[in-house]
Amino acid sequence: MTQPPWQPITPAKPTRTPKEPLNRERIVDAAMRVLVESGYDAVSMRKVAQALGTGPASLYAHVANKRELDQLLVERAAAQMRFDEPVDPARWQEQLKAMMREMLRAMRANPGVARAAIGAVPLGERALMSTERMLTLLKAGNIPDQAAAWAVDLIPLYVTAVAFEETVQSATDWKPEDVERFISGLRSYFESLPADRFPLTVALSGVLTSGAAGDERFEFGIAVIVAGLASLAEKN
């Protein structure tokens, strides 16, 4: 009505213009959105481009390839890890376990990122801060240098493997009841094995099929790893 005629009438797009230029950050944002919403297998160059309202070819001006995009997603997840508690040398084992729990939490919060993390060497600033903190804790525990160096490789590998395993299993889109039926079928199967050839598998069928879900398995794993590391401490 009162619109001055010399000002062209444009559809109101206040916050974000449609032709906002592409850049790495916007691409990773979009990829992260697809990742969280639809899982790793859905994160294709095409889907990410679509989420940005463009074609796949446009992404290649900012990202070398899918592999590099994966790396950027891993760094995003690493940046979400919080290690705020000051290092307490006396509690190095407990603090190392807390770090592993936090790593798993961040990976779970970004389903699919574990897959991308497996071959990756974490070099972003946040990832380096994690490494430095792990080394600090390990040196607090008198772990020799070379062992500490290998440990900062072993620890993320284990956490990532657990997270990746979970995403593979959840990709089957089984309902909880399906999982339960599978587990109980597994138990019956173990129980039905010939006891002369598989005595322990039969005898332990109960515990073999318990705690498969939940965090007990992970807690066991980090307890074993931290205890194993502690056994390498130099006497002094």
Next chain:
Amino acid sequence: MTQPPWQPITPAKPTRTPKEPLNRERIVDAAMRVLVESGYDAVSMRKVAQALGTGPASLYAHVANKRELDQLLVERAAAQMRFDEPVDPARWQEQLKAMMREMLRAMRANPGVARAAIGAVPLGERALMSTERMLTLLKAGNIPDQAAAWAVDLIPLYVTAVAFEETVQSATDWKPEDVERFISGLRSYFESLPADRFPLTVALSGVLTSGAAGDERFEFGIAVIVAGLASLAEKN
């Protein structure tokens, strides 16, 4: 020349007729061939079908889907593992490590199978024999039942993760010199970090970038895990 005219002349295909019927075994054979020759990413239903001289649709009469084919490949690799040494309770830790080495060897001999193994529950006979043997060794070490049960999950998970990581890295088709350049670049990068924020990363840059290839990392991992398990032994 001396060929009797009433016998039709056919191209000589002595050992294998072209229309030998498809079955699971032939499909897995072909998939294994593709896997070893070209890696996991090349194992597509189409490539496997092509190797059998047919189309992808033909496979679905014998194999439910790609996932099931993966499972069959894992069982093949599990069947190649050899655990011949009789169980010696006094040497349970060393024999457990030997099992882990043999698992890794079999996975490496079938590049790509690790990827397929990650979500899989190993249920073939050979896999069950591995599980039974692991349980025997763990009970020889006085490991409590529930811990032993979780350990037979943790052990293959770790070995598989190492093998998978290797295949991901080898999928980059870097030459050895490229890897070496990357490693030395990494060391320079660690050395160049601000020493006030990353003192240990800087100080340990040497060991952090050594033994990345080779088996030392794996030997470290199995030593940590076995030592951690040993620490859980019941006193008696």
Next chain:
DNA sequence: ACCTGAACACCGTTCAAGT
């Protein structure tokens, strides 16, 4: 019962052409 061709709905990546 088993096999097949053709189709459907997808991939990652490249490239010449546009702005």
Next chain:
DNA sequence: ACCTGAACACCGTTCAAGT
């Protein structure tokens, strides 16, 4: 310098039609 449409060479899976 950045973006795009179209193409290339692939995927897993389904299905009607053949033998």
